Amino acid sequence: MRVLVVEDEEGLVGALRVGLRREGYAVDAALTRGEAEQKLAVHAYDLLLLDVNLPDGSGFDLADAVRGGRVDVAGDGPRILMLTARTGLADRVRGLDAGADDYLVKPFALVELTARMRALLRRDGAAGGSVLRHGPIVLDDARQLAHRGERELPLTLKEFGVLRYLMRRPGHVVSAEELLEHVWDENADPFTQTVRVTVGTLRRKLTVAGEAPAIETVTGRGYRLRDLPEDAG
Secondary structure, three states: OEEEEEOOOHHHHHHHHHHHHHOOOEEEEEOOHHHHHHHHHHOOOOEEEEEOEEOOEEHHHHHHHHHOOOOOOOOOOOEEEEEEOOOOHHHHHHHHHOOOOEEEEOOOOHHHHHHHHHHHHHOOOOOOOOEEEEOOEEEEOOOOEEEEOOEEOOOOHHHHHHHHHHHOOOOOOEOHHHHHHHHOOOOOOOOOOHHHHHHHHHHHHHOOOOOOOOEEEEOOOEEEEOOOOOOOO
16 A cells, blocks of 8 residues: 655654555655645555644644645645644644544554554455455455465565455456555666566565466456455465
8 A cells, every 4th residue: 555644754654654655555745735745646545644743734634625726735635643743623623524534643553554554454355353364365455464365475565465455445456556556665766677576576585386276367457356265275
C-alpha cells in the first residue's frame, strides 16, 4: 500500500519513512501543501497522513479540498488520517468534518499509527480483519507474516506488499502498472522489470510442486491469484 506523508517536521518524516517501510508500506513525503497537491495529482495513494499545520496552508483545508474535488487526485482518492498536536474536541470535529477518516494526536506510538492505518485500509478491502486468507495462504498484516498451510513463507517486504495487494482483490486481474503504483514509492524506476521479477519470486515461493502456479499471468493484462483449495499445502 502506498502512503503520502504530508508533514513539515523533517525529523518526523524521516522516522515515519523508516518505520512504515519496515511495515511494508511504500512511503512518499511532502513538506508543504503545494508539494502534496503535486504528488496527489500524479500518484494514486491509498492513504494520506496529513499534518494540520503546514507552512503554506492548513491541513484541514487540504483535506476539504481533496474531498470536495478542488484538488486533482489520481485514482479514487486516498483515505485521510490527520496527524496533529492539537488535542481539543473542536479541532478533532473540524478534521472529521473536513473529510478526514481518522484523527491521531501527537505524540503517538508507531504501533497505534499502523493499527489505525490498517483499519482504514481494510474499509476498501474484502477482509474484515488484519488476517487475510486465500485457500491455504494466510497473511497476517499486523505481524507481517505469511504462511501456506503450515509453512511460513520467507517473503521480502516487496513480495509481502504484492501478496497483500493481490489478496485484497480476490479474483481481480491487477496490472503491473497498478502494482508499481501501490507497492513501490516514487523512487521506483518504471522502466525496470522490478514488478515482473518480484512477482516471479513470489510465485515460486507460493507454489508447491505438482500444481499450477498460485499466481497466474493474464496475458496483456496482469496478474491474478488462482483459486486454491483450502487443504492444498
